Amino acid sequence: MKAKYYLRIVVLILCGAAPILDAQSVLRAGAATSNITPFLGTSLDGTISQNGPAIQIHDELHVRCLVLDDGEIRLAMVVCDSTMIDRSIYDHAKSLIEKNSGIPANRVLISATHSHATPRVVPGLTDNPLNVEYEPFLARRIADAVQRAVVNLAPAQVGWTSFEKPDFVFNRRWLMEPGSDMANPFGKSGDTVRMNPGREGLIKPAGPVDPEISVLSVQHLDGRPLALLANYSLHYIGGYQRGHVSADYFAVFANRIQELLMSDWEKRSAGSGLSAAPFVGIMSNGTSGDVNANDFSKPREEFAPWERMQKVAYAIADDVYQLYPHIKYQSNLTISMVQRELLIAVRKPSQRQIEWARELSKKRGVDPAKKLTRPQVYARETLALSKYPDEIPIVVQAIRIGDLAIASSPCETFAETGLAIKKRSPFDATFTIELANGADGYLPTPAQHRLGGYESWPARSSLLAVNAEPKIRNTILELLEELKKGN
16 A cells, blocks of 8 residues: 555656645544543552542643554554553553554553652552542543544654753662661661662762653644654652642643644744644653652752752753754654563562561551551562462563654663663664553662662562563564564
């Protein structure tokens, strides 16, 4: 179909005629959002930080969706304002998408941003009935967003660019000086790395950061902005008020880039009769499992609640806005998507660790409202891991949009993994979206596991085997090679 289309265009051009575009041969795109704000009283974030229930809505949460269709393949990329989402919820949403929108489940990439002021949508983390009620609601609203984006499909053109923004990305894992208190929740002191260590006893960061911001821009054929997906390897910003729901800087960026681009379009198209079509801005999380915005080598900066996330989001949006006019667009290109499921071993506790956890859990006391101590939290996590299967299935995906590649990881993936994927990718431009299609915990490299630290402590937040990272990384690279050879 594509070859015939290109020949038709060439003939028409040679004959001096303007081509009449076949709707099934030209790239089409559609974007949409849906609201996923939880009820007040829903438990926020996770069980380790124990943030408590939602008492106020600072800003609404949304699903943001982009659908692409080249006449042969239709795929969807979905980003949710959520801390993380269990695979079972994703699978439910994908089944609804396939039923209602006709997009196969293996051509849908859904991810969470990792804002820490949202529910952590993992069944079994809490017995709060509002959280249980939220799970099918979220799946339904994800499917709704995709269905709305399909309805919005229109002839489109896409372009991409990237730039570096090192201002806000710092490795949060630090090698510590001898004599530093390195005790972990299990009563051991073998760690050499501490997460968020303060300002004393620091040697150097334990790993690199990825300062690149990748941008996929989608326009209508007349140049009207349709959607923009940015990707940045920055964990989250925070600076919340306790109990207040927020989508963090991810949503602030989405709203700000919409404001900038649509305001600019309205000025440029004044008097043309062209109306401004709906636009969706999106920010996905890159490989930020060991990265945050705090530079521990410098004195701590103080910000009012909510102040810093706006500062960061506006700075990024302004940079994207400056680059936007220079993006080159294409409307006839290859899009494709591949997926693979892997079985990854779980780091299950030994019998001795289980006995330690049971003994410690008996000492909690009778006040259920009282917060657990850190050892008690990890005792509970040890008992939870003991009930896991020996292996769990995970999903990794790769998408091709012309010479741009987008990979997915279901974990909180370290920056060095994302950098390694970029370095070895056969595509000119590549980025990875983390916490996609699952919520399978941190993904330290084997070397980072040996250094220890929070991200390596066995829990539902870090449950995969020590050798999981190279298996996932190599599989992603295999999928990218498959996409490259497919053309």
